[in-house]
Amino acid sequence: MKRGRILLNGAILAVTEKDGQVQLPDGRLVAEDAVTWLPPVTPRTCFALGLNYADHARELAFKAPESPLVFLKGANAFTAHRCVSRRPADATYMHYECELAVVIGQTTKDVPEAEALSYVAGYTVANDYAIRDYLENYYRPNLRVKNRDGCTPLGPWLVDAADVADPQALSLRTRVNGKVTQEGTTKDMIFPVATLIAYLSGLMTLEPGDVILTGTPEGLVDVTHGDEVVCEIEGICSLTNTIVDDETYFSLTR
Incomplete structure (x- = not known):
């Protein structure tokens, strides 16, 4: 459902x-x-993965990480389907990141990888926009990059985990103004969903409503004011968002 x-x-x-x-x-x-x-859920704690696709790591000329590169996102960063995201006037390179979002369904602590997927409530789509020129460290993105207001559209649908046979066999696609600019598959994740849940639950207790953003494949391009960006994951949903300038964004959100 x-x-x-x-x-x-x-x-x-x-x-x-x-x-x-x-x-x-x-x-x-x-x-x-x-x-x-x-957003289909109100994110509690949000864990986001950096460089979790081998092709994306190569795209940025980085060695694939040996352990998950995790950072946290605040609730203010999330917005919804058909909403807008702001490209600040001083930004020179802003790109989308189509990601499979995993929503935890029950209290999860020290879960073995073989059982990890049974703790998932469902899956949705995220678009975790980043501004390259704000980035200080690819391995640990700073607040200015990943916690700006409305920089992460989420949704529109949460698909029950039981309806997703294999979260590591889903195609991802991004279109900018109708043109396909990014294609990939979740099978190329360096750390699969079950691995991430086992890893994170070994560090801390996960609770219902926690969200894990699992990273993006290669194929990132600059987006600007007026661009319509559609991120789609097979069997999950399509997430649409429009980029606007400062004046438009603040007139709509204040």
């Missing part, structure tokens, strides 16, 4: 997907573009 959250007539509603439309709690069907989307 695909589950989501929307804002409609001032109320936050839990909705599901049916025949490509949004099914409201009362059974009515409405078009996807007729509602205001929220």
Whole structure:
């Protein structure tokens, strides 16, 4: 099942997907573009992976990491499907990052890799925008790169874990203004989902609502004001977002 959250007539509603439309709690069907989307979950703790695809590490001329490179993201960084993200006036290179997002479903501590996927509630899509010229360290991105307001669209749907046979066999694709600019597959992750859950739960207790962003493959390009960016993961969903300038962003969010 695909589950989501929307804002409609001032109320936050839990909705599901049916025949490509949004099914409201009362059974009515409405078009996807007729509602205001929220992220499908309110992220609790968010763990994000750097350089978790071998082709992306090569793209940046880095050696593949020997252990997961993890950093944290604040809740303010998240926005939703069909919302906007800001490209600051001083940015010279801003790129998308299409990522499989893993949502934890139950308290998870010291879980062996063989059992790790049973602790997943579901999967969704994230687009973890980065501004290259703000980056101080690829291995540990600083706050200015990964925790800017609205820099990480999430959603629109959370797909139940039971409906995803193998999270390591999903294709990823990004389109900018309709043109395919990034293609990859989750099988190329250096540290698969189960490995990441086992690793993180060995460091700290994971709780329901925690989110793991699993990294992006190669194929990053600069995006600018007015660009529509669509990140799609096979069997999960398509996430659409538009890049705007400072004036437009602040007029919409303040």
